[in-house]
Amino acid sequence: MCGIFGYLGYQDAAPLVLAGLERLAYRGYDSAGVAVIDRAGHLEVRKSAGKLANLTTLLEREPLSGSGLGHTRWATHGAPTDANAHPHLDGTGEVVVVHNGIVENYIELKARLTAEGHEFSSATDTEVIPHLIQELLAQGHTLAEAVRLAAAELRGAHAIACMHAGSPDTLVALRIGNAGGVSVGFGSGEMFVASDLPALLPLTTSVAPLAPGEMAVVTPEGCEMLTLDGRRIDTARQTVTMNPVAAAKGGHRHFMLKEIMEQPESAMSCLRGRLAFTPPSAVLGELPFTSEELRSLSRVVFLGMGTTQYATRVGARMTELLARLPASAEDASEYRYREPVVDEATLAVGVSQSGETADTLEAMHLAADGGARTLAITNVAGSQADRGADATLLMHAGPEIGVASTKTFVNSMLVMYLLATHLGHARGALTDDAAAGHVDAAARLPALLGEALELNRGVYERLAAAYVKARRFLFLGRGLLDPIAREGALKLKEISYIHAEGMAAAEMKHGPIALIDRETPVVALVLRDALYEKMLGNISEVKARGGVVIAIATAGDDSIAAQVDDVLWVPPCPPMLAPMLAAVPVQLFAYHTAVHLGNDVDQPRNLAKSVTVE
Ligand code: M6R
Secondary structure, three states, rough: OOEEEEEEEOOOHHHHHHHHHHHHHHOOOEEEEEEEEEEOOOEEEEEEEEHHHHHHHHHHHOOOOOOEEEEEEOOOOOOOOOOOOOOOOOOOOOEEEEEOOOOOOOHHHHHHHOOOOOOOOOOOOOOOOHHHHHHHHHOOHHHHHHHHHHHHOOOEEEEEEEOOOEEEEEEEEEOOOOOOOEEEEEEOOOEEEEEOHHHHOOOOEEEOOOOOOOOEEEOEEEEEEOOOOEEEHHHHHHHOOOOOOHHHHOOOHHHHHHHHHHHHHHHHHOOOOOOEEEEEEEEEOOOOOOHHHHHHOOOOEEEEEEHHHHHHHHHHHHHHHHHHHOEEEEEEEHHHOOOOOOOEEEEEEEEEEEOOOOHHHHHHHHHHHHEEEEEEEEOOOHOOOOHOOEEEEEEOOOOOOOOOOOHHHHHHHHHHHHHHHHHHHOOOOOOHHHHHHHHHHHHHHHHHHHOOHHHHHHHHHHHHHHOOOEEEEEEEHHHHHHHHHHHHHHHHHHHHEEEEEEEEEEHHHHHHHHOOOOOOOEEEEEEEOOHHHHHHHHHHHHHHHOEEEEEEEEHHHHHHHHHHEEEEEEOOOOOOHHHHHHHHHHHHHHHHHHHOOOOOOOOOOOOOOOOOOO
């Protein structure tokens, strides 16, 4: 995950920016850079691929003096080279930008700017931003106004910091959606900007985190806050404690909530370097298999447990749909004891956020012994799953502290979506155009997750209070949402201790329907997809028996509210993203119910983060 650090004040920025970037290094990066503007208005940039030590050496050799900003980059568009490292400049060399996010429409913006005579020196999407700002400055806008107007042209979620050689005492920072945070830190005669709080805390405990849609115009004396539509707002300045645990929670009450809220950013980390747009493809360079080997596969077996097993059910359906390969999602603990049929044409994919789940590891060994090629999908590099498999795809979700899996759930589905796209394209099941459609869809996920997190504000707390006395819950879904119904039930029971069952909606008629009564609310996942009408039928069956229904529905579906008791909305989205977006309301519903009950949300009773015994 990229990091941003900026400094304005009486000290030289470069050493402070370097130290700030060091504190952000835990997020992972492959290149780094610093830009500094001196009193005379000279703007200079130093950047270097590789570790921060390379940048430090460069700055020792070619020191800089003045105010400035810096960035640690994790490559998305363009290889991790010096040229692609941030900061990026416009053509005049006077506007400098660092950026976290993916400019989803950068190809069209770059084409327009190129046609207007702009020249680019990197392969990044970010470079269009300083060029857009320069164009607006040339039209007479102030720096703050130019940054704001340029931001309005960008699709996707972004965190941006920008300076201009002509005003070394001003830094403009903004946040669109959830591509990572931006916080302003207040000093005395000096000010800081950073992408997260741990980078600021050694310097100041007085901070103002930007909400999505806000921007800050920072000078050494303070900062002015605005919305991205240009309205001035109060600076939400707050004092944070130096307590490292509280700091690590980033202002959230629980790790689980923090991890739910950072899903846009963790999805972005997962996508970094894995999407190519020209020509479009899912780039999974970690896979050692040749196209011929991928074409020779006869099936894919996904192995996992618990929440992760529900993610694999989504992965198996995607693999069947996109790669036209028979695929199954197996409970690893059952698979390992049932003498399964395995051969050299099987790809066994062990999915485990911890990489240490005993049953999943054993099932992978069993498949390898049977001749299968093995692939691990895990969040922990160096875990047993990673070490034991032929290849690994990391989830890149960042550390997950809460016992309940949330962001690793979404990221495991996302990795399997990329895998299915890659397999489908390599095997000829997806045309170039179809693969391009999936690459575009995947690139939209971070921004859509941000929207999903913004919807239903205040509703979760109301529903938690209204339904907390329920005897049990049923969760129903179809297609790609059947596994999300199961996950919704698991999330609710593991942290609220209320019994819940999740199932394919049609299954309800075959027994569970006997449970329907006023004390058994039904959560129905009824997004506008191909099975929408079928789900409406299932909802009618519940209502006809006097049941209570909470729908998880597509925002804008005005007709659903009249048919159910309560609704939680999900933004409209491409079909393959539906399970990842529908995960958000089921997570937040479970979270708020558990909080309402006063439970230990991060460490629910009897549970462990990694289950290393069978
Ligand atoms: O580390 P893993 O992904 O292999 O863990 C498997 C399950 O124990 C895990 O998904 C569990 O169900 C969740 N933590 C529950 O939220």
